[in-house]
Amino acid sequence: MNRREHITAFLFVAPACALILLFVLWPVVNTFTTSVYQVGLTDPQYGPFCGLANYRALFDDPAFGRSAANTAVFTLAVVPLQTALALVFALWTNSPAWSRRALRVSVFLPTVLSLTVLSVLWRLLYEPASLSGTGLFNGLLAGLHLPTQPFLTSPRQALWAIVIMSVWQGAGLQMMIFLAALQQIPAERYEAARLDGAGRWHQFRHVTLPAIAPTAFFVVMVTTIFALKLFVQPFIMTRGGPEGSTMSVVQYIYEAAFFARDLGLACAAGAVFFVAVCLIAVAQRLLLRVVEDRQ
Amino acid sequence: MNRSRGISSELVSLLALAVAVAFAIPVLWMFAASLKPEQAIHEDLGSPRSFVTFSPTSEHYIAAIRRGDVSTTLVNTFVAVALIALGGLCVNAPAAYAFARMRFPGRELIFLLLVMTIIIPLEVIVIPLFLTVRPTRSLTAVLDERVWTLGALSIPFMAKAFNIFLLRQQFLSLPRSLEEAAFLDGAGWWRTFWHVALPNVRPAIVTVLLLDFVVHWNDFLWPLVVCQRADTRTVQLGLANFFTQPPILWGAVMAYGVLATIPMLVALVLGQRWIVRSLLTTGLKQ
Structure with a gap:
């Protein structure tokens, strides 16, 4: 009986495990093994073993440093902005009034739309003033008699234009997660705080904030990983330009593989990226533990 | 006052x-x-x-269909996404049930390893994943290129640790008495799973199908890597490509965007109450 249960269980679990092994874990291993060989995109076989030469080439390439810096700036800007905005909207729309429900729907809508469609859309919205067609934002600026902006065509503004678009796109999902957490807080706690004479700020500081802290942490972690994977927005809106100012790590990996046709280099970049993502996730975990111990 | x-x-x-x-x-x-x-x-x-x-x-919609071939890309996307969702259900649901109910050596360890794969983003492994599926391209001598692309678009994303996790939670929340009654009637594991457990987690199944649909409808990077012919492109890729072909007609590009959006919005609106219900029942029964 027990043997038969084991065999049945194995048959139930095996297909899913085999697919995950083949399409998730094997590629992870392959990232590291491929990164120490010379391999061209169309080579039928791996070239010679080259040790850490791909890594050396990677760290000598200023474009990689640039893309890592861009991705870091993007992440450091998007995560706090988006989390703060999501929290504000969650607090604001945590009410049955129909105007708040309208706001909730409107903020949530972009998160379910495709990033590709929205990137194409915002590329047109950001279009600089020109004869061939001015974008909506510059049209509005001109309508208000304000100076028009180059947005995506300026190396100084492009990454920030993408940050704003990404915050607009992503805040809704986190707002929903925060809302779910807010609705779990029992009303009696606010009642008790009010009886103790706590004002609105004190209620927020001593009832709301502690109750949603675990959710906030979860939200920050997920958003960080999402921000690190930045690719679609700059790839469609700017192709990484102007002057490499919006090139992301994922686009660097993609171009190393399919434009420079150097799979060894692409996998070395992938390996560095993988380790960085894991380290950041672990660091955030540790930070949480330190904060929890303090309290 | x-x-x-x-x-x-x-x-x-x-x-x-x-x-x-x-x-x-x-x-x-x-x-x-x-x-x-x-x-x-x-x-x-x-x-x-x-x-x-x-x-x-309607001129822009006609232009998007004529010049941008939206109908082909919509069909490609729809087939690929349906394969992911349905194929995924076939492998994820039995696995989730086994992790919830059956006893076998290494259960906890395997489950833990699976859950850990949730945080590995596709973006990190996209090149080696391409190396994994590429050798099968020689099959295009036998298979049609379109068939190969559909397989490459869908098969790697069928098994999904997150879906196994979600379905397992639902199976765990079912009262055991249901399944025990089936066992007493002489049903084996397979029949109990198929006739008793699965019908009772229907909202969760719809949720999982819908999540797969929405997430993969919007895929961009992986189709960019594997779709190499115009007639194998997905709708997102088709839009990105249409957008780079001069002359850029804003109306037509926006019409393409609307057409790429509507199927997914319809799916979400239709499935919304199922998602809410499955999330609510998870909460109530725990």
Whole structure:
């Protein structure tokens, strides 16, 4: 009986495990093994073993440093902005009034739309003033008699234009997660705080904030990983330009593989990226533990 | 005192509506631009007329279908996404059930390893994943290129640790008495799973199918890597490609965007109450 249960269980679990092994874990291993060989995109076989030469080439390439810096700036800007905005909207729309429900729907809508469609859309919205067609934002600026902006065509503004678009796109999902957490807080706690004479700020500081802290942490972690994977927005809106100012790590990996046709280099970049993502996730975990111990 | 509070709460409501409109501006503009003559799109900029159209035209939708071949890309995407969702259910549901109910050596360890794969983003492994599926391209001598692309688009994403996790939670929340009754009637594991457990987690199944549908409908990077012929492209890729082919007609590009959006919005609206129900039952039974 027990043997038969084991065999049945194995048959139930095996297909899913085999697919995950083949399409998730094997590629992870392959990232590291491929990164120490010379391999061209169309080579039928791996070239010679080259040790850490791909890594050396990677760290000598200023474009990689640039893309890592861009991705870091993007992440450091998007995560706090988006989390703060999501929290504000969650607090604001945590009410049955129909105007708040309208706001909730409107903020949530972009998160379910495709990033590709929205990137194409915002590329047109950001279009600089020109004869061939001015974008909506510059049209509005001109309508208000304000100076028009180059947005995506300026190396100084492009990454920030993408940050704003990404915050607009992503805040809704986190707002929903925060809302779910807010609705779990029992009303009696606010009642008790009010009886103790706590004002609105004190209620927020001593009832709301502690109750949603675990959710906030979860939200920050997920958003960080999402921000690190930045690719679609700059790839469609700017192709990484102007002057490499919006090139992301994922686009660097993609171009190393399919434009420079150097799979060894692409996998070395992938390996560095993988380790960085894991380290950041672990660091955030540790930070949480330190904060929890303090309290 | 009371009256002033009433006024200020009205003001806050108005402000909420204003922010709601501001957030929706890009999407409103996309719909409006897809429906008005190209010249009107540019003439209306900077005025509230940007968001309405008095002379709707279908010319952009016709251009997107003729020039951009939206119908082919929509069919490709739909088939690939349906394969992911249904194929995924076939492998994920039995695994989830085994992790929830059966006893076998290494169960906890395997489950833990699976859950850990949730955080590995596709973006990190996209090149080696391409190396994994590439050797099968020689099959295109036997298979059609379109068939190969559909397989490459769908098979790697069928098994999904997150879906196994979600379904397992649902199976765990079922009362055991249901399945014990089936066992007493002489049903084996397979029949109990198929006839008793699975029908009882229907909202969760719809949720999982829908999540797969929405997530993969929007895929961009992986189709960019594997779709190498125009007739194998997915709709997102088709849009990105259409967008780079001069002359860029704004109306047609926006019409393409609307067409790429609507199937997914319809799926979400239809499935919304199932998602809510499955999340609610998870909460109630724990």
